[in-house]
Amino acid sequence: MAGTIKTARFDLRQTMECGQFFNWLRLDHGGRVGTPGYRVRAHGRVFDVRQEGGSLVFTGADSLFIRSFFSLDHDPAAIRSSMPEDPWLDRAYRSFGRLRLLRQDPWECLVAFLLTPVSNIPRIQGNLLSVFEKTGFEPGRMKPAALKRLGLGFRWRFLDSAALRVKRLGLEDWRKAGPEAMDGILGTGPKVKDCVRLFGYGDHASFPVDTWIRRVLRDLYRVKLKDRELRLWARERFGPWAGYAQQWLFAWSRTEWKPALRHGRGKVARDAF
DNA sequence: CGCCAGGTGGCCC
DNA sequence: GGGCCACATGGC
Numbered sequence: 443m444a445g446t447i448k449t450a451r452f453d454l455r456q457t458m459e460c461g462q463f464f465n466w467l468r469l470d471h472g473g474r475v476g477t478p479g480y481r482v483r484a485h486g487r488v489f490d491v492r493q494e495g496g497s498l499v500f501t502g503a504d505s506l507f508i509r510s511f512f513s514l515d516h517d518p519a520a521i522r523s524s525m526p527e528d529p530w531l532d533r534a535y536r537s538f539g540r541l542r543l544l545r546q547d548p549w550e551c552l553v554a555f556l557l558t559p560v561s562n563i564p565r566i567q568g569n570l571l572s573v574f575e576k577t578g579f580e581p582g583r584m585k586p587a588a589l590k591r592l593g594l595g596f597r598w599r600f601l602d603s604a605a606l607r608v609k610r611l612g613l614e615d616w617r618k619a620g621p622e623a624m625d626g627i628l629g630t631g632p633k634v635k636d637c638v639r640l641f642g643y644g645d646h647a648s649f650p651v652d653t654w655i656r657r658v659l660r661d662l663y664r665v666k667l668k669d670r671e672l673r674l675w676a677r678e679r680f681g682p683w684a685g686y687a688q689q690w691l692f693a694w695s696r697t698e699w700k701p702a703l704r705h706g707r708g709k710v711a712r713d714a715f
Numbered sequence: 716c717g718c719c720a721g722g723t724g725g726c727c728c
Numbered sequence: 729g730g731g732c733c734a735c736a737t738g739g740c
Contacts, residue, residue, distance in 0.1 A: 555721080558720095558722075559720090559721080559722035559723060559735095560719085560720050560721090560722060560723085560735080560736090561720060561721075561722090561738085561739095562719085562720045562721085562738080562739060562740090563721075564738085564739065564740095565720080565737080565738055565739065566721080568738090569738095593736090593737065594736085594737085595735075595736035595737045595738085596723090596734090596735045596736050596737090597735095597736085597737095598736090599735095600723085628724080629722080629723065629724090631722060631723050631724085632723095633722060633723085634721090634722075634723085637721075650721075651721095652721040652722080653720080653721065653722085654721070655721085692721075696721090
């Protein structure tokens, strides 16, 4: 299974590396000209994909799956237009407006985001790879003793709790039960749940508030609200596609705002932008 | 080599 | 409900 799909306003690298999804490896392209490719593990499959100009080139999956996984039916320009005028959003959109929110599998997505609390993206990615190699993401193979040896820190308990819960229902029924099936699983606070709603269940109005989004809204938008209200404020402001705004702002703040903060002797927080 | 990291749960008041 | 704090390690 291989193929090519023409795309518009799509950037594979932004999509893979913006922080919504961790289950990929960059393929060494041996010095060839062109964008680096990725080996992707998602929905229990493995496929390779790279971008050549306006086209997505893939092997190991069929085009229907690729269209769905990469949300090629979404229209970023229309999504941006559905939101209000906003200089900060403009900035973020200018840099990351070609990413697409992926359609991830809810269970794989939950496993990944249970590894995120007080961690960092390189580590999350490494941890996720270890978990896959050890368990194949099968709840039945997620034994405490095995999880403890993977360098997950305190997060091994979260996976253990999730695996226990899912084993009780069965993976298929658990998936079909929707986001409420996360209730009672250790480690699923508001942030993790919002991420799984957004990235795993396709709830595009969801707006996860993490440390970077919190800073952006506080220091740049000058919104002084608690996290709980911030989520609603953002949903209200950005509308049914608020999840895209979240991802644009998140990716931008980490890659462009954060470095400027570090070099700015502490005071460029807002005015320099 | 300290500091910090896509938070959360369990206390205390 | 709000304000602490430990949580277990690795990345930089």
